[in-house]
Amino acid sequence: MEHIRTTKVEQVKLLDRFSTSNKSLTGTLYLTATHLLFIDTHQKETWILHHHIALVEKLALTTSGCPLVIQCKNFRIVHFIVPRERDCHDIYNSLLQLSKQAKYEDLYAFSYNPKQNDSERLQGWELIDLAEEYKRMGVPNSNWQLSDANREYKICETYPRELYVPRIASKPIIVGSSKFRSKGRFPVLSYYHHNKEAAICRCSQPLSGFSARCLEDEHLLQAISKANPVNRYMYVMDTRPKLNAMANRAAGKGYENEDNYSNIRFQFVGIENIHVMRSSLQKLLEVNGTKGLSVSDFYSGLESSGWLRHIKAVMDAAIFLAKAIMVENASVLVHCSDGWDRTSQVCSLGSLLLDSYYRTIKGFMVLIEKDWISFGHKFSERCGHLDGDPKEVSPVFTQFLECVWHLTEQFPQAFEFNEEFLLQIHEHIHSCQFGNFLGNCQKEREELKLKEKTYSLWPFLLDDQKKYLNPLYSSKSPKFSVLEPNTVSFNFKFWRNMYHQFDRTLHPRQSVFNIVMNMDEQNKQLEKDIKDLESKIKQCKNKQTDGILTKELLHSVHPESPTLKTSLCFKEQTLLPVNHALRTIEGSNPADNRYREYAEEFSKSEPGVVSLEYGVARMTC
């Protein structure tokens, strides 16, 4: 490619991010069309996708070489020292070009080829079918119908083609309402609660200014409350802080005037805007990236970044929404300014609390497709896929994932998926490897012909499903049908495995989930062995009674039970996971992979004392 001048630099040092004594690994740096690759002397590979790079910095030349710092969107930070300044400069320039593409067509997804044919690819795209999902919720029904008003994206460009609205809302009402809403995003159905017959609807702010009204919009809201046969009033949740909403009135926008709408209960919930969130995350990352961070700096930094306060605000809003439906049986209309950031957060989290389907692996994909992708959360702008306005970048979706993570911490049995699944999704909203998150709305995606030119992420995650299963999941438990999280402050914790996912030295050294998963597997295997053996015994006995028990038959039993043998190996190894002698014993190979991980964890534990190096250095000097 034209941007790559140097493809290989030797003798490059990779500094340990948290080491105070500049501990480093030496290796070779390779630059490919899609990745930056570092291979150290132990042959350990570090792959960095160009699209993941958020920032490249070339620091002042030092005696050992030219430092190059790369910050990634998945919170990886690497610090290289390149011996020659010219090489460093070349790499720096190449990365600047490669990490910021001007056109969608240059993104990785358009060249990524996982060796699937066209029909497989199409099948992948059809895995998530939103029409099917609305059917599952119970729409269309006597109160809600599919509207074809936006079939050609004529009313709202950022909405999907297929929208569900109250049956009594006629097309002129919809068109009228859309003219009164910012970006034409009029109130539509996001989630329908079958038992309560109540709905979550979403829209953007009304163009009410100081006094404007719109009869069609008022009618549409009334139609939504009428579509709920149980409760005549509905909530209108403005997810912004009141002050922000009032400021918008001066610009001819604003919020609903309770006097103009019959039967609405208006509520502000105070989630801050994308700019506040962006700088909050920035501060958080600054704090936790500090070398030799003290406990008190960590907590005061965590506090002043406000990050956890914002997470709590989103969670509180979702709980308000879920309660309105569960306790009061009321429908709720949610909006913010444009209705694609905070609204997506609150609607999707609210649905997740209400409906256990969204807590399964497939259901969570559906939820993201519905409330985020199809309703026009601007993934490409928020994730900075292309070289664009940095003010449009904001970690709105990351916050959603973090809220879900907090729920998985509070309800470890309520989710089919584990933390790894959330991390993997986060990885791919930025990777541009799959087509799902490219573009800012459905219309744009269709124009890009993503379904023909790129692959969908979901089938790949489903194929790998085993990695993402939560061993503690209990799908049947009625306790977890509706989640009622407790948002007392001490329940909110720093999500280390997200913001330090590549800083392995900070992680717990052993994973409970893994061992429970393995235990389950062994269990299944053992049970299967028992069954096999029992059936063999039966066979033998039958033959015995027939009087034809031969030696051969007895022998045939043995060769056929290697499964038992390996499982016995498993058992021995469980007792001695890091005994090197045992790992070389012949026949124990199947277990090797499992324990290599542990041995690695142990060897990794050495840098864990990195923060002590100061003391150790003093010891030896």
Place this chain on the structure above:
Amino acid sequence: MEFLELIRTGPAQAKLLRGPEAPPLRGILCVTGHHLLLSPGPQGTSDLWLLLLHVAGAVSYDSGTITLRCKDLRVLQLDIEGVEATLDIARSIEALSSLESVITSFPFFYRPKGLRLGDAWHFHPPERYYKRVARETNAWRLSEVNEDFSLCPSYPRAVIVPRAVDDDALARCAGFRQGGRFPVLSYHHAPSGTVLLRSSQPLTGPQKRRCAEDEELLRSVLAGARPGAPGFILDTRSAQAAKQARVTGGGTEAKAAYPGWKRLHRPLERGRPLQESFVRLVEACGDLEKSMDGWLSQLEACRWLAHVKEALSTACLAAWGVEREEACVLVHGAEGTDSTLLVTSLAQLILDPLSRTMTGFQELVEREWIQAGHPFQLRCAHSAFSHARPKHEAPTFLLFLDCVWQLGHQFPLSLEFGEGLLLALFEHAYASPFGTFLCSSEKERCLCEVRTQTHSLWSGLNQPKVRRKLRNPLYVPSPLAIWPSVEPQSLQLWQGLFLRWIRPPEPSQVAWEKVWQRLASKEKTEDCEPTSKPQL
């Protein structure tokens, strides 16, 4: 009974408020010499027995309500009929819960079924650990120089010392160390052939006194170890504080006097600041209405996690010295009964796989805390709810338990015991029907006949039914050292302790039970194998 004059009340009608979810418990309230009993009557649910020892100093009461703050951080609220009765009950509880005398305390009256007096006391005598050391090296001997506790009142009757040093020399060393705590072996690390020692500060004083026997003792430590092993003295005070101690007769080892030994200073907080940190953390945890920012700033301001980080990293440093630098490490602060023990015991947990087992950990607590003379009677008298701010109170042992919990949190498979054991030790250290944590030293325990007149906590905990509950179902032994991360991002608030009575029962507990079930079913299926195999 001798407590009769302190009990001012007969039975009264009372109601116990048990937090927002649970219905209140109504019944008849009685105060006995050692217990508070609330019985809902024969048809009702089970009775509430509260050991009065558990009540921390202050009982607050106003018209008809008594609030009991317990040492295990529980807060109970009792509504009692009649103002007179309320007052009487409150005064009785106050008087009975603040009895100072050791030999009238409940452990001397506690006679549980199924346990025999004196049963588990001899599980962990000094000889037992010495046997293990003797198998690994010949450089150490068990000295009974302190048999009558005359040399050092806070040491046990037998200690492990270098073979080359005779008892007379030890006596002179004791004279040179505060409280007579001369350097003794804490842990022998067989893989590196080096040792961890502990002592108190040397009494160098303003004149910079020296003691030939003390210098000889440390020299023979190095001589007995791997040839060429360096020595490190880890002082748990700052260099400044160690210097200042000279004014009051203390001090630290002079470089010139101890060739081969290098000194390191790692200041650890102790005493009053530690206690205040504990009190502030408990206060912060009690306020559920607090905003996110308020909570984080209080978590920071109380500094508890900073103390955890310091303790753990100092222990890591000591362990690193022993294992990676293959050096002998002597740990001491001033008296050598608080932060010194914190460091040596944690370092052993990091290095020694045996101390991570259920029995090994109990042995560690017994050897490095109880027999090593941590003054439990003074340090663990009041817990976090005391208005009096007693001078000697300090949660050093709790800090140790918290650090162990952090290790268990980072290495969920490496400790044979679970959080339950740590919680039990916390509870029993502050108030217990058992005698294990009574008194401040072996000498006092001898005088009070604790060993013959009370039951040992270990025999209580090692009953098969109890022991099973305290186990970590995921334990997998590993022969290696466990090096924890001490970054603030890796340390967490021990919610199971500090929020134990505050947060509603967590679904995560249910999840743990599920792990237990899995394990049980795994054991079951595994047990099936041998029965099906012979049939082949």
